[in-house]
Amino acid sequence: MSQDGPGAVAALESAAVPALKRAVELDSVSRFQESLVCYQEGIDLLLRVLKATKDEAKRAHYRQKISDYMERAEAIKKHIAKEKEEGKYHQQIKIEENATGFSYEKVFQDYLNETVTEVWVEDPYIRHVHQLYNFLRFCEMLVKGPCKLKTIHLLTSYEENSGKSQQKSGLEEIQRSLKNYGVTLNISFSSSIHDREIRFSNGWMIKIGRGLDYFKKPQGRFCLGYYDFDLRPCHETTVDVFHTKHTKKT
Structure with a gap:
């Protein structure tokens, strides 16, 4: 059972928002390595929020957000790996x-x-x-x-x-x-x-x-x-x- 109370959950969510916003901004200007770090930080925070959330509608919302961000982070990882392999990074x-x-x-x-x-x-x-x-x-x-x-x-x-x-x-x-x-x-x-x-x-x-x-x-x-x-x-x-x-x- 999670030990995060409502206040702690709100704080985690408040920390996740700027991290993910920064990730999207860096992603949009092709600063992929930096954006990946921010995506990972934001996803980790959202996973903690999901774990502590009881409301099923909110849980579904967080699961979708996490899934979307994880999909983009994986795409960035593959892009970086491809550029590294080709010596173009x-x-x-x-x-x-x-x-x-x-x-x-x-x-x-x-x-x-x-x-x-x-x-x-x-x-x-x-x-x-x-x-x-x-x-x-x-x-x-x-x-x-x-x-x-x-x-x-x-x-x-x-x-x-x-x-x-x-x-x-x-x-x-x-x-x-x-x-x-x-x-x-x-x-x-x-x-x-x-x-x-x-x-x-x-x-x-x-x-x-x-x-x-x-x-x-x-x-x-x-x-x-x-x-x-x-x-x-x-x-x-x-x-x-x-x-x-x-x-x-x-």
């Missing part, structure tokens, strides 16, 4: 100026799974202290995630003059720390690198206009967003997501 996410809610977990989590053992990071700006911290946070996310990570390949550019030793020591410290978790960090440098992209061994490739450095400087050490990047305002940038059968460059 492409999704674009636009991060607005001062937007929040775009931590590395939120941006990358949908593309990480237990099959990911290797990651390639090409970003010319892993040089200054805050950029080294960004890369460290990215590595932490990978280690905590569902993937069985073995190797990270970083290609970046050299910091000039006095910052060079700081960059070197910072990356070497991250390298030693990752080794404690069974992960090898291979570091390479290029003076001509300009592209910014992250590739996972499961076929996903993510290109971010600003690379990993798309967060704004926090207003202070004791301000919200200093530690939790979901609360940190962002610079305007674009995230392009692709899926290819072979991501490792030859």
Whole structure:
């Protein structure tokens, strides 16, 4: 027997409506991966509402809604799988100026799974202290995630003059720390690198206009967003997501 009372059921329904509305909006502009997440969230909430509802007319209404949304979600899954198989998948996410809610977990989590053992990071700006911290946070996310990570390949550019030793020591410290978790960090440098992209061994490739450095400087050490990047305002940038059968460059 469900423990959800009338108030809890109403709250669940109120939460489901915006999730499903957002799913339909994203679906309409072909942002399928994001819409699928919202569909799944809304469907889960409606299933809980259905379970707690006694009125048979309302139950029939919820069952139909759930069936319709599940049918669309399944169609999206098949569409994504087909595009992945054909190597044609492409999704674009636009991060607005001062937007929040775009931590590395939120941006990358949908593309990480237990099959990911290797990651390639090409970003010319892993040089200054805050950029080294960004890369460290990215590595932490990978280690905590569902993937069985073995190797990270970083290609970046050299910091000039006095910052060079700081960059070197910072990356070497991250390298030693990752080794404690069974992960090898291979570091390479290029003076001509300009592209910014992250590739996972499961076929996903993510290109971010600003690379990993798309967060704004926090207003202070004791301000919200200093530690939790979901609360940190962002610079305007674009995230392009692709899926290819072979991501490792030859």
